[in-house]
Amino acid sequence: MSVVTDTSVRSEENFRVTRSRRNVAWTGAGALIVVVVLALFPYIVYSGTTSLMVQGFIIVTLASMWNLLAGYAGLVSVGQQAFVGLGAYFVLILAQHSLSPFGGLPVAAIGCGVAAVPLWWLVSRLRSGYFAIATWVLATTIMLFIEKFPSIGGGTGMSLPGLSGYDPTLLVAYTYWIGLAVTVLALVTVYVMLRGRIGLVLTAVRDDEVAARSSGARVGLARMLVFVVAAIGCGAAGAVLAISQLIVQPGAVFTVQWTAKMAFAVVIGGLGTIEGPILGAIIYMILQQTLQSYNAWYLIVLGLIAVVVALFARRGLWGLVDDHLHVRLFPVGYWLWTPESSGRRGSGRRGIRPRRASQHRGGRHS
Amino acid sequence: MAWVNAIIQGILTGGLYALFACGLSLMFGVMKVVNLAHGDLAVIGAYVALGVITVTHIPALWSFVIVVPIMALLGYVLQRTLIQAALDRGVLITLLVTFGLSVVIESGLLQFINADSHSLGVGESIVTGSFSIGSQIQIAYLLLLIFAVAVVVLLGLQYFLSVSRYGRMIRAVADDQEAAQLSGIDYRHVFGIAAAIAFGTVALAGIAYGMYSQFSPTTGTDTILLFAFAAVVIGGLGSLWGTLLGGIVLGVAQQIGAQINQSNQFLAGYLVFLLVLAVRPQGLTARRAQS
Numbered sequence: 001m002s003v004v005t006d007t008s009v010r011s012e013e014n015f016r017v018t019r020s021r022r023n024v025a026w027t028g029a030g031a032l033i034v035v036v037v038l039a040l041f042p043y044i045v046y047s048g049t050t051s052l053m054v055q056g057f058i059i060v061t062l063a064s065m066w067n068l069l070a071g072y073a074g075l076v077s078v079g080q081q082a083f084v085g086l087g088a089y090f091v092l093i094l095a096q097h098s099l100s101p102f103g104g105l106p107v108a109a110i111g112c113g114v115a116a117v118p119l120w121w122l123v124s125r126l127r128s129g130y131f132a133i134a135t136w137v138l139a140t141t142i143m144l145f146i147e148k149f150p151s152i153g154g155g156t157g158m159s160l161p162g163l164s165g166y167d168p169t170l171l172v173a174y175t176y177w178i179g180l181a182v183t184v185l186a187l188v189t190v191y192v193m194l195r196g197r198i199g200l201v202l203t204a205v206r207d208d209e210v211a212a213r214s215s216g217a218r219v220g221l222a223r224m225l226v227f228v229v230a231a232i233g234c235g236a237a238g239a240v241l242a243i244s245q246l247i248v249q250p251g252a253v254f255t256v257q258w259t260a261k262m263a264f265a266v267v268i269g270g271l272g273t274i275e276g277p278i279l280g281a282i283i284y285m286i287l288q289q290t291l292q293s294y295n296a297w298y299l300i301v302l303g304l305i306a307v308v309v310a311l312f313a314r315r316g317l318w319g320l321v322d323d324h325l326h327v328r329l330f331p332v333g334y335w336l337w338t339p340e341s342s343g344r345r346g347s348g349r350r351g352i353r354p355r356r357a358s359q360h361r362g363g364r365h366s
Numbered sequence: 367m368a369w370v371n372a373i374i375q376g377i378l379t380g381g382l383y384a385l386f387a388c389g390l391s392l393m394f395g396v397m398k399v400v401n402l403a404h405g406d407l408a409v410i411g412a413y414v415a416l417g418v419i420t421v422t423h424i425p426a427l428w429s430f431v432i433v434v435p436i437m438a439l440l441g442y443v444l445q446r447t448l449i450q451a452a453l454d455r456g457v458l459i460t461l462l463v464t465f466g467l468s469v470v471i472e473s474g475l476l477q478f479i480n481a482d483s484h485s486l487g488v489g490e491s492i493v494t495g496s497f498s499i500g501s502q503i504q505i506a507y508l509l510l511l512i513f514a515v516a517v518v519v520l521l522g523l524q525y526f527l528s529v530s531r532y533g534r535m536i537r538a539v540a541d542d543q544e545a546a547q548l549s550g551i552d553y554r555h556v557f558g559i560a561a562a563i564a565f566g567t568v569a570l571a572g573i574a575y576g577m578y579s580q581f582s583p584t585t586g587t588d589t590i591l592l593f594a595f596a597a598v599v600i601g602g603l604g605s606l607w608g609t610l611l612g613g614i615v616l617g618v619a620q621q622i623g624a625q626i627n628q629s630n631q632f633l634a635g636y637l638v639f640l641l642v643l644a645v646r647p648q649g650l651t652a653r654r655a656q657s
Contacts, residue, residue, distance in 0.1 A: 129394070137595065
């Protein structure tokens with residue numbers, strides 16, 4: 001916090017602090033255009049393409065949530081499939097009680113958030129690696145528990161009721177729009193969270209947990225909030241998954257492969273950047289589509305790339321882009337403009353290097 | 367009587383789970399590495415044993431003579447290269463790398479071998495038999511042997527760590543890496559040795575599981591990693607005897623669950639794990655809470 005107030009006081013002496021190096025309005029307008037164009041896709045392209053893009057939306061949403069957990073709150077969860085599964089099953093249960101799956105989706109997402117609170121209480125007792133496996137055990141336990149109820153399909157699963165009345169083409173379009181809406185909402189939530197106070201707390205914790213705690217940062221609360229938000233996001237993605245697959249099977253929704261996909265997308269795209277998970281999800285979709293005829297190969301390739309990227313380019317591909325082009329689509333940090341640099345602003349890409357006053361990005365871990 | 371049987375079977379399978387947990391516990395205790403690929407490495411051990419048995423026709427029981435050194439070597443090499451590189455970059459990267467390794471191993475086994483279940487045939491020997499106590503309790507020699515192996519491994523490890531030269535070095539590095547380094551210990555080498563030992567026990571765990579039950583590429587995460595972890599947490603982090611106790615508690619919980627209804631077996635084990643996490647997060651044996 002001190003950095004921010006400090007520079008804003010001194011800004012009268014020719015210092016300026018901005019969120020971004022370029023005008024945010026342009027990126028905002030650009031994002032709006034992208035969303036509008038994406039929203040028009042069902043009118044332009046075949047339904048095969050939109051179905052594929054729904055899978056992409058699911059991965060982007062999941063990856064953004066996992067990035068929030070691992071990249072910002074330092075929580076490596078290997079059990080996010082718990083919420084993917086819960087989201088899907090909540091939609092199924094609501095649909096059985098004659099609530100349309102589209103209307104059930106927000107309820108299911110909120111339900112996941114509520115469920116996350118007691119689960120957080122349990123798993124937060126363990127740290128780092130043991131936290132990771134504890135979330136995994138939790139996901140498996142929830143799956144085994146759900147399999148005990150034959151009324152929601154038991155161990156074999158069940159098709160989702162309530163969608164048979166729709167025209168198939170229309171259903172694909174609705175699914176696409178709801179997938180897009182969930183993704184946009186997830187990204188906006190992450191952006192707003194990280195720009196605000198909680199983003200500052202998380203960045204402080206990431207850089208030095210002891211110092212952050214002693215400055216009065218409520219670390220536990222911030223982490224819990226992130227866990228709950230990630231549960232809501234993953235639950236919403238799970239609900240979209242159920243609607244797009246029209247069937248809910250415990251083995252398919254509770255598989256650890258969901259966490260593998262989101263984690264690999266984040267690591268490859270760029271841990272601790274908002275843009276990274278989007279880029280990673282696109283790379284994931286490309287690899288999956290190219291290698292899908294070779295069964296498990298895409299996961300092998302993804303895993304290997306993720307390991308190499310984690311070791312040798314820990315800010316991922318977006319980190320490389322950012323280092324060379326200084327592009328930030330979602331600026332959450334601050335740029336400090338000194339008198340020398342602001343005088344020459346816009347005169348050229350190479351000449352000016354405004355300093356980052358506060359870096360909300362994946363820097364070095366302690 | 368059926369309940370007594372369930373408890374006895376549970377105690378004996380607990381030995382197997384403690385064997386699963388041994389390597390995980392050792393690597394965390396020494397290197398502070400939580401190896402998410404632990405279970406998949408045990409499955410690799412089982413597949414290597416299967417290969418060795420098929421090629422050399424040695425009895426499954428003796429396959430460990432070849433498999434344990436192979437896995438120990440793999441452990442040393444992996445620790446000195448991949449895991450050390452990850453460790454140098456922090457806890458987060460270590461978790462990501464071992465998770466990546468886990469997924470790559472599992473998918474690789476599915477891709478290059480197949481999804482079929484295999485088991486290590488023990489063949490006709492005394493081990494396949496069992497003896498009875500009363501009319502309801504039957505104890506398989508194999509399970510008794512696995513339990514004995516687990517106890518011997520844990521005892522041996524305890525003895526090795528407290529008495530031998532390398533054991534002292536390992537404890538020194540685990541306690542204070544920098545001080546140990548100042549005293550002339552090459553901690554990377556010591557880490558490698560510890561990983562070799564851990565992988566040796568992982569190989570034993572894989573072979574034991576292969577003889578006891580059937581394994582497939584997904585066994586590593588479904589069963590071995592999660593059971594090993596549950597045993598470690600129930601028993602208390604960082605205690606070898608706690609691990610044995612944790613394994614036994616998990617085994618007994620599973621068998622009692624199965625006694626109520628066959629489909630409850632795994633759920634009962636995990637529920638006991640969650641119960642321990644809720645009321646006694648430091649585990650059954652540990653004195654203070656782990657942070």
